[in-house]
Amino acid sequence: MxxxxxxxxxxxxxxxxxxxxxxxxxxxxxxxxxxxxxxxxxxxxxxxxxxxxxxxxxxxxxxxxxxxxxxxxxxxxxxxxxxxxxxxxxxxxxxPANVALVPLVGRIVASEPVLLPGNDFGQYYDPDIDVIEVPRTMLRSLDPGEVFALKVQGESMIDALIDDGDIVILRKQQTCQDGDLVAVWLPDDSTTTLKEFHDEGTRIRLQPRNPNMKPIYVHPNNCQIQGKVLGVVRML
Amino acid sequence: MxxxxxxxxxxxxxxxxxxxxxxxxxxxxxxxxxxxxxxxxxxxxxxxxxxxxxxxxxxxxxxxxxxxxxxxxxxxxxxxxxxxxxxxxxxxxxxPANVALVPLVGRIVASEPVLLPGNDFGQYYDPDIDVIEVPRTMLRSLDPGEVFALKVQGESMIDALIDDGDIVILRKQQTCQDGDLVAVWLPDDSTTTLKEFHDEGTRIRLQPRNPNMKPIYVHPNNCQIQGKVLGVVRML
DNA sequence: CAATTCATAGAACTGATGTGCGAGGTGCCG
DNA sequence: CGGCACCTCGCACATCAGTTCTATGAATTG
CATH class of the missing domain: 1.10.10.10 (Winged helix-like DNA-binding domain superfamily/Winged helix DNA-binding domain)
Incomplete structure (x- = not known):
């Protein structure tokens, strides 16, 4: 098949x-x-x-x-x-009408981990959940079910060049490769953040996308990957 | 009845x-x-x-x-x-097919003003020019003919939270209102840049979007508005 | 107050509609 | 020929879903 x-x-x-x-x-x-x-x-x-x-x-x-x-x-x-x-x-x-509808599952509030919809089986999105249109090229032939979006609240992501109100498109995954831009949940800090991921063995370096800013280092146990960033959309 | x-x-x-x-x-x-x-x-x-x-x-x-x-x-x-x-x-x-095709007219190279397509009458885009698909919601009911896109080259826009490689969606216009995020051509500096526009009478204040960075001030004669930013798309 | 209109509820009827199953036909390949 | 993949057909079934009828209470009108 x-x-x-x-x-x-x-x-x-x-x-x-x-x-x-x-x-x-x-x-x-x-x-x-x-x-x-x-x-x-x-x-x-x-x-x-x-x-x-x-x-x-x-x-x-x-x-x-x-x-x-x-x-x-x-x-x-x-x-x-x-x-x-x-x-x-x-x-x-x-x-090719390249629009996929992606669920806007929540916000990054820098206070609690992202709640991913229980799904996989869920092509049915809760009607309360918003959806956002995304050019299909942004999905790179991924199944729209693997993809979700988050709205960024607050300016905590500004070091990743992401502003308040921006929408981040992510692919659900729990692992990633070095250099990927990922959303990570840091239990110790009760924070979700977007950073470039670098595994340095004993520690993980989370590198902001903004060259003016310094990396932060966390212990591998204090670092849950939630998804890899595919793109950012900002509407003004 | x-x-x-x-x-x-x-x-x-x-x-x-x-x-x-x-x-x-x-x-x-x-x-x-x-x-x-x-x-x-x-x-x-x-x-x-x-x-x-x-x-x-x-x-x-x-x-x-x-x-x-x-x-x-x-x-x-x-x-x-x-x-x-x-x-x-x-x-x-x-x-569902809410995509508009928007011409990608050029790049912001911080060296020359953006060349807008001979416009208005130009529904035909040069086949050499790239087009980019944009979710129609991003256009806010504007006619796609009024809209164009620019690819950002270099990190000169980082203070507007815009990275190398990002694509900026703009609406063609020569004027704007205070607080708009606009692309301006600064003849004296031979630079195009994206900033928040603030008219202070004798001078124009161009405010970066990044709160860590300071505004720059220019004389009204040294400030040509090229378009207003509708959105930013970043694909990784 | 009686009459009328409006908005809502519940229930019943009937045709519409997606799904699943068994069967047949055709062409291809070993 | 046998096996198989692909496409087709007819049919039955259990819901789904629009319509319609009756009834009730609230607000309005005369």
């Missing part, structure tokens, strides 16, 4: 799958919500709902759709035609 | 209706399709489906929604609360 290839071009899909995709797009534009399996079947001359279901899953594998299990019309287009009229960019019927 | 009043402002709706509207917007953004009546009810603490139905019809009358009878999730948002009307065509509430 080949794992999902997010780069699968439109032309490589079967004709049926192309039809389905085009219909979903048209239907959604017209009505404001995605079609049901049966509506797709009728429009694309597919006799059985299970066949539509089958092909929808294929399209998910190929990175064209997202589905929400057990929900009617639980279909979301991930890429579409160049919607924006402003650019006359010659045809190229579909452009 | 009162005919629908398309101008009904958000504040005149009942609290319940406002909640419903906000929930529909959030849900659609998150999932890619509108909620069902029951999902709305649960989220907004409404006990009965018929009450949701009732309020949905009110919202239709007030011009906020469109409904498709007998269709599950047959709801379409016609306006969004975000204030700016910006769009004449009905908003595609589900629209």
């Amino acid at each position: 080949i794992t999902s290839d997010q780069q699968n071009p439109f032309e490589e899909l079967s004709e049926r799958q192309r039809n389905i995709l085009l219909f979903i797009e048209k239907f959604s534009d017209q009505k404001g919500f995605p079609p049901t399996i049966r509506e797709i079947g009728e429009a694309c001359n597919i006799a059985s709902t299970s066949v539509v279901n089958y092909n929808l899953n294929k399209l998910v594998e190929a990175g064209w759709l997202e589905r929400t299990r057990e929900k009617s019309r639980g279909i979301r287009l991930l890429r579409r035609r160049t919607g924006v009229p402003l650019i006359e960019q010659p045809v190229r019927a579909y452009e | 009162i005919t629908s009043d398309q101008q009904n402002p958000f504040e005149e709706l009942s609290e319940r209706q406002r909640n419903i509207l906000l929930f529909i917007e959030k849900f659609s953004d998150q999932k890619g399709f509108p909620p069902t009546i029951r999902e709305i009810g649960e989220a907004c603490n409404i006990a009965s489906t018929s009450v949701v139905n009732y309020n949905l019809n009110k919202l239709v009358e007030a011009g906020w929604l469109e409904r498709t009878r007998e269709k599950s999730r047959g709801i379409r948002l016609l306006r969004r609360r975000t204030g700016v009307p910006l769009i004449e065509q009905p908003v595609r509430a589900y629209e």
Whole structure:
């Protein structure tokens, strides 16, 4: 089984799958919500709902759709035609619509460890949790489920060139390599901070990104990695 | 029966209706399709489906929604609360592909003024010019044509919390208001820099974003505003 | 006070809708 | 030929979900 290839071009899909995709797009534009399996079947001359279901899953594998299990019309287009009229960019019927929705799980308050959503199984985000749009290029082909975002509160991260209100995109992980910029929880200080990680054997050096500032050193036991920073987004 | 009043402002709706509207917007953004009546009810603490139905019809009358009878999730948002009307065509509430392509016009090299593309009429970007994908939320309903991006070279911006390699999203403009973070070209110094702009009458104070650093003062003649910073994106 | 309107609740009805299963067909390869 | 992967079909099932009807209380009106 080949794992999902997010780069699968439109032309490589079967004709049926192309039809389905085009219909979903048209239907959604017209009505404001995605079609049901049966509506797709009728429009694309597919006799059985299970066949539509089958092909929808294929399209998910190929990175064209997202589905929400057990929900009617639980279909979301991930890429579409160049919607924006402003650019006359010659045809190229579909452009990779590079937005992923990433849960904004909390804030770095420099007082308590980040609460990661219990998940893995959670494509369902709590509706109370905000999500933020992230250019997919920022995810480097990671599954959006591995990624989360944090809003920085306070100026404690200023030595990592991160300001109050910035949003940090991270990949969930408990380990990292030397030189990675990571979010670490320091139990002794009851602090979460963002620093460059350097393992020096007996101690860990946490190097600020700001050359004007000095590193801090911690004992390996006093250093829990929470995630690796993929990027920072600042909106003013 | 009162005919629908398309101008009904958000504040005149009942609290319940406002909640419903906000929930529909959030849900659609998150999932890619509108909620069902029951999902709305649960989220907004409404006990009965018929009450949701009732309020949905009110919202239709007030011009906020469109409904498709007998269709599950047959709801379409016609306006969004975000204030700016910006769009004449009905908003595609589900629209997941919220990326704008913004030209990456050059680099801040601290040596020459930014060359803005011949602009206004220039919807065609030079194919040599890179474009960068930006989440549309970052554009705040601006026309993508007004926006451009710069890649920062060197660490001359570190006092604005901007690192080498960061990408700055700007809106083209020659003036600004006090407190805006702007890119300014300083002819005397042959430098472009990003600072907070403060007009002090006889002089202009350019305040770094980093509280550890001191402002610089320039004569109004030695200060050309190139654009206002909308955001910063850092990919690691 | 009675009549009316508005907002809400609960329940029942019925068609819509996603899922799962068994089966068949086709082409490819050893 | 046998085995296998891939795609298709038909169908059954258990919910899901929009609609509708009745009822209740509060506020408004005459």
